Amino acid sequence: MAVDTSLPSRPDAPILNAFVGHIEAVLAKLVKAVGDGSAKSITVDGLQGLGESQLKDGDLVTKYHAQQSDATKYRDDLNSLDSNIAQIASKSADVSNTVTTEVEGLVKNVKGIIADVPNLTDVPLPRSIELQITAIDKIDKEVDKTAKAVSDAYEALDDHAGKITDPESDHSGSAPNSIGSGNQFPAYTGSGGNGRNTSGPAGLGNGANAQPIGGGQKVTAKKIYDYLISKGFTPAQAAGILGNMQVESGFDTGAYNPGEGAIGLCQWEGGRRANLEAFAASQGRSVTDWQTQVDFMIHELKGSxxxxxxxxxxxxxxxAAAAAFDQYYERSSGEARGQRVANANSIASSMAGVAA
Known part of the structure; x- marks a missing residue:
């Protein structure tokens, strides 16, 4: 049964009414997206042996019966993959149901706040506005609590998935390199955020060779990582940022998307690109200097x-840091978020093993 996200209307409180109407519309879309709270967990037992059955039913063993050791390895890898998928699916169902439960609680609390606002028909305007703003502040706090609970559930899922793909993880029962050539994540894909870069940086993608800001610098992830750490970011935060930069620009400060006019490590466009250029000019530095671009990113994070x-x-x-940076700083479509997360986990692992 779907969650009822309808909230009471207050024609006597137009400011509050508009705010509540917006929340109601957003919650309705959220519930529609995550389901009705009845998501079923796929159990490991339910998938047990599927990999083996695929080998028995297919022609892999028939065609390659002479390579029995390889067939055995693939069978074990397939079964291990089944187990990993089941664990992630189970956590995903938990996240879906957590969202539904939290939304139900939020709707109940918001209704209570709305009901506590007295009839404002004959209340003087200054007092009416004050009461409405107070109610909105209370609702905003409830939304924040709900958002925190949902975020925690998502981070738990992300952390679990990271343990499965991280070769250094102590996650029991997983096979990090199941059916693959190791745990190396794909490199830059050209799927952008601020610039929604679909063609890639200059020299890396097709049709993106224009360099209106001059030649860029190809900087290493290690240099940016060390610089971010020196600026007070944690290793997880630095890796999360780098996971996004790898997708956005391939660590090329001259990366340019002609379709969007987006430039740089984070593919700034529009007003944010103009702010970057103004920032560089105020520092007397080139806009393609990698430290200038990173400093501007930090400037934005600490300001706008x-x-x-x-x-x-x-x-x-x-x-989790990669996902947060993508959603709230890059504000991409989200299509490449999995790649950004994978990049960040890989970078965090590699940086942990490199001497300072």
Whole structure:
């Protein structure tokens, strides 16, 4: 049974009414997206042996019966993959149901706040506005609590998935390199955020060779990582940022998307690109200098993008930091979020094993 996200209307409180109407619409879309709270967990036992049955039913063993050791390895890898998928699916169902439960609680609390506002028909305007704003503040706090609970559930899922893919993880029962050539994640894909870069940086993608800001610098992830650490970011936060930069620009400060006019490590566009260029000019430095671009990113996080900074600093793992940076700073379509998370987990692992 779907969650009822309808909230009471208050024609006598137009400011509050508009705010509540917006929340109602957003919650309805959220519940529709995550389901009705009846998501079923796929158990490991339910998938047990599927990999083996695929080998028995297919022609792999028939065609390659002479390579019995390889067939055995693939059978074991398939069964291990089944187990990993089941664990992630189970956590995903938990997240879906957590969202539904939290939304139900939020709707109940918001209804209570609305009911507590007295009839404002004959209340003087200053007092009416004060009462409405007070109610909105209370609702906002309830939304924050709900958002925190949902975020915690998502981070738990992300952390679990990271343990499965991280070769250094102590996650029991997993096979990090199941059916593959190791745990190396794909490199830059050209799927952008601020610039929604679909063609890739200059020299890396097709049709993106224009360099209107001059030649860029190809900087290593290690240099940016060390610089971010020196600026007070945690290893997880630094890796999360780098996981995004790898997708956005391939660590090329001259990366340019002609379709969007987006430039740089984070593919800034529009007003944010103009702010980057003004920032570089005020420092007397080139806009393609990698430290200048990183300094500007930090400048944004500590200023106009403080909300993104708050979400980033609340992340407890590299993967969660990557997801937060993508959602709140890059504000991409989300299609490449899995790649960003995978990049961040890989970078965090590799940096942990490199001497300072």
């Amino acid at each position: 993008e403080s909300s993104a900074y708050g979400h980033l600093t609340s992340a407890s793992s590299a993967g």
